[in-house]
Amino acid sequence: RSKSQGRGAFRFFEAGMDQSLQARRSLEGDLRQALARGEFELFYQPIVAAGSLQVLGFEALLRWFHPGRGAVPPAEFIPVAEEIGLIHAIGDWVLRQACREAARWPDGCRVAVNLSAAQFRRGDLAGSVSAALAEAGLAPARLELEITESVFLDDSADNIALLHRLRGLGVAISLDDFGTGYSSLAYLNRFPFDKIKIDRSFIRDMAEDRHGLAIVRAVVSLGASLGIRTLAEGIETAEQLERLRQEGCSELQGYHLGRPMPAPRLPALLERGVARRLHDAA
Numbered sequence: 001r002s003k004s005q006g007r008g009a010f011r012f013f014e015a016g017m018d019q020s021l022q023a024r025r026s027l028e029g030d031l032r033q034a035l036a037r038g039e040f041e042l043f044y045q046p047i048v049a050a051g052s053l054q055v056l057g058f059e060a061l062l063r064w065f066h067p068g069r070g071a072v073p074p075a076e077f078i079p080v081a082e083e084i085g086l087i088h089a090i091g092d093w094v095l096r097q098a099c100r101e102a103a104r105w106p107d108g109c110r111v112a113v114n115l116s117a118a119q120f121r122r123g124d125l126a127g128s129v130s131a132a133l134a135e136a137g138l139a140p141a142r143l144e145l146e147i148t149e150s151v152f153l154d155d156s157a158d159n160i161a162l163l164h165r166l167r168g169l170g171v172a173i174s175l176d177d178f179g180t181g182y183s184s185l186a187y188l189n190r191f192p193f194d195k196i197k198i199d200r201s202f203i204r205d206m207a208e209d210r211h212g213l214a215i216v217r218a219v220v221s222l223g224a225s226l227g228i229r230t231l232a233e234g235i236e237t238a239e240q241l242e243r244l245r246q247e248g249c250s251e252l253q254g255y256h257l258g259r260p261m262p263a264p265r266l267p268a269l270l271e272r273g274v275a276r277r278l279h280d281a282a
């Protein structure tokens with residue numbers, strides 16, 4: 001009896017494996033079609049100056065709207081795109097689209113684009129970036145590239161050389177999700193970043209435990225002594241906002257200041273400005 005139960009359980013397990021494999025294959029298939037079918041869209045989240053609360057620019061965040069699946073979060077499909085090598089085509093589309101849309105914004109308003117470490121591994125990233133800028137007629141100073149420390153984990157020397165080439169184009173390089181990796185401090189010594197984005201886990205922890213606040217303070221003061229701007233990510237409350245302004249972060253971002261939104265909603269926001277909006281809300 002126990003034998004047959006065991007066999008049944010085994011078969012069930014196999015069927016389960018089949019299902020998850022099938023689901024994965026189907027996701028891959030849909031992802032391969034997504035670009036051609038125009039299912040991708042960039043949303044933009046405001047980045048504001050800590051002092052004036054003026055909008056300095058927007059971070060481009062990729063959205064995939066699949067007719068059957070609905071909105072698939074980037075955390076689900078970007079790792080798959082990386083594994084199947086599709087991140088190069090998708091990443092190029094993101095760069096071109098972000099530059100094209102940013103070219104319509106007021107002068108000086110910047111756009112931040114996320115790069116995956118896989119984009120450093122193949123192809124001509126510097127070529128893609130300069131082509132996207134040229135095609136859109138966007139000044140390089142208006143583009144920021146966000147990378148995480150995963151870029152340093154493999155082909156480190158090559159990737160650092162590539163970062164210098166990108167910087168040489170006149171774009172800014174930000175270190176995203178700072179503090180979540182294994183040895184973030186070491187990376188600050190290996191490349192002259194323009195900006196450190198303090199991971200939102202530290203912002204979230206600021207209220208409950210004092211370590212969050214201590215870490216934010218340490219990073220802000222580190223940035224100040226290295227001449228690197230610091231941005232606090234994931235600001236969700238008025239308390240966090242006030243605190244981080246006091247702590248001397250240069251830039252702020254989070255749902256409390258503005259959620260990621262589709263491009264058509266930007267002109268209205270740019271006209272009235274985030275500072276006005278917050279003032280009105282108070």
Ligand code: C2E
Pocket residue numbers: 045060061062073074075078094114115116146176177200233234235236253254255256260
């Ligand atoms: P990220 O670059 O660190 O982006 C910030 C993420 O935090 C975004 O999630 C954003 O919507 C979310 N966020 C912003 N403010 C708040 C807040 O106040 N509270 C909370 N809880 N979340 C907030 P999203 O859009 O789901 O993107 C997740 C990650 O996917 C990004 O993290 C980035 O690593 C990656 N990603 C997004 N777009 C692209 C892209 O075009 N290319 C690549 N390679 N990666 C991308």
Ligand code: MG
Pocket residue numbers: 059114146176
């Ligand atoms: Mg980012």
Ligand code: MG
Pocket residue numbers: 176177197199233
């Ligand atoms: Mg981040």
Ligand code: MG
Pocket residue numbers: 176177
């Ligand atoms: Mg992230």
